Amino acid sequence: MGEPVLNRALTGGAATKAAAFKRLAAEHLDDSYRLARAILGSRAEAEDATHDAFERAWQRWSTLRDPERFDAWFARILVNSCRDRLRAAARRQVRDLSTELTSGGTDPFGQTRDRVVLGRALADLSPDHRLVVALRFDRDLTTKEIARLLGIRDGTVHSRLHYALRHLRTVLEGVEDEGTAHD
């Protein structure tokens, strides 16, 4: 983003702030949506979470004191917005991802099945574990970058990744064994 735009967004009058906010939102929209999509898995949920994050950011605009820190400030708001949705979904029970995964695909049979299984296993993860997996393997962030983004320690990221991957491996290997038994 251009720094003058950000400065105007923080210091200008109401109309100037709104115009600058819109420009900033447009600049960050795709990246923000993709991050939410990776974390939440669903297009509709990701769009709602992204919208909520921009809404929270606008409501807290006066608390952003340092323009240089907008990216980290907003990323944390977005991740928290996603986590709220994951927690709400966990309380409602996790939806079945298989419909979404198979509806539009032309994948060969084996790939689709693997993706369905992996999607279900990811949806079974706790919100905090799902977050670190998405940030690590979709966004390709390092554990240190994830720690900084989530405001947790590097060791906690390692711990969450360890338990999340252990769960995913257990599920995938269980399905492989089932497939072998039936073949």
Add this chain to the structure above:
Amino acid sequence: MTDRELERQLRDYFRAEGRDEHASRDLLARVNAIAETPPVVSPQNHLGWLLAAAVLLLIALLGVAFGVGSSLLPRNPLLEGVVPTPTTATTPPATSTPGPTVTTAQIEVGGRTRDYTVVAPPDVANRGPLPLFVLMHGPNVTTSEAESIGGTDELARDPGAVLVWAEAYQDGWNAGTCCQPATTDAIDDIAFLSALVNHLQAAYPIDPSRVFIGGDGIGGAMAYRAACELSDRFAAVAVVSGPLLADCTPANPIPVLHIHGTADTLFPYGGGGTACDGPCPSVAQTMERWRRADGCTGELTTTTEGIVDTTTFSTCSGGADVQFIKANGLDTTWGGPGIDDLAVIWAFLTNHARSAGSTG
């Protein structure tokens, strides 16, 4: 399945699941519409809050006039801190494990439901008065993760104590100048902690002279604020890594133990970082704030043992003991590796039971 194979599958999965998608035009329109409404007034704008309070008071009066239950009315953050006796309601235990008894419950304070987890000796009913240790973990860490770190909950069984992990509001404590959204939503965490101690003292055999508070990171910053404002309730405070982020004028001088690694990544020893809704103060600044808060006028003495430098303040008001432990080369965290901080913390706290003549 190898790690590499699993990681490849995950990357393939996310790539196929929309990594290259664009946000829809509908989302862009919805986001643009956000800026058509002015942002809500921040708590720093007192005039705005006064107007908001007046409107809410009017709504409350109308609610009373029309017989509407108070629970249906909008909450007024300004009133949360002045409710004299928070209503208290607990839910039945949600979880229990062998060894220490773990109970997750809620308490209503100022119109908000707050969560906490009590860890108590399995035979708590047969124990004599026990110390109470109020704990707050760092940001974005679950209580179960915090409990498992370093075996903190073992303190409940041996030597015997009631521990309570107080849960932050949306991962943020109102520790003074930090942290959102607790600060921006004007969450009264002091009222929460005070009500929690009241409730636990009624529910468990607690020795009122041994009520302690502590925490890690921002949880530690909250512990410091509570120690400052509730110095009549807490006999001593122990913090790992957390800075003091609030004005501090304790009614009673309070013993302080602070442990901080020089390689701390979230709360850098020399200050800075991003964890305090802005740069955090340095350990030296926190030390200076406590020196003034506890009225310490004497010389500092520092002793070194292995990787640890312990600096002790002298001649503090009421003989308060103030110690800062510098762990050289460590990224300290509550119960983390490198030093046996739990043993040090517990020894410090239990050596500072409030004397019979003290307030509280």
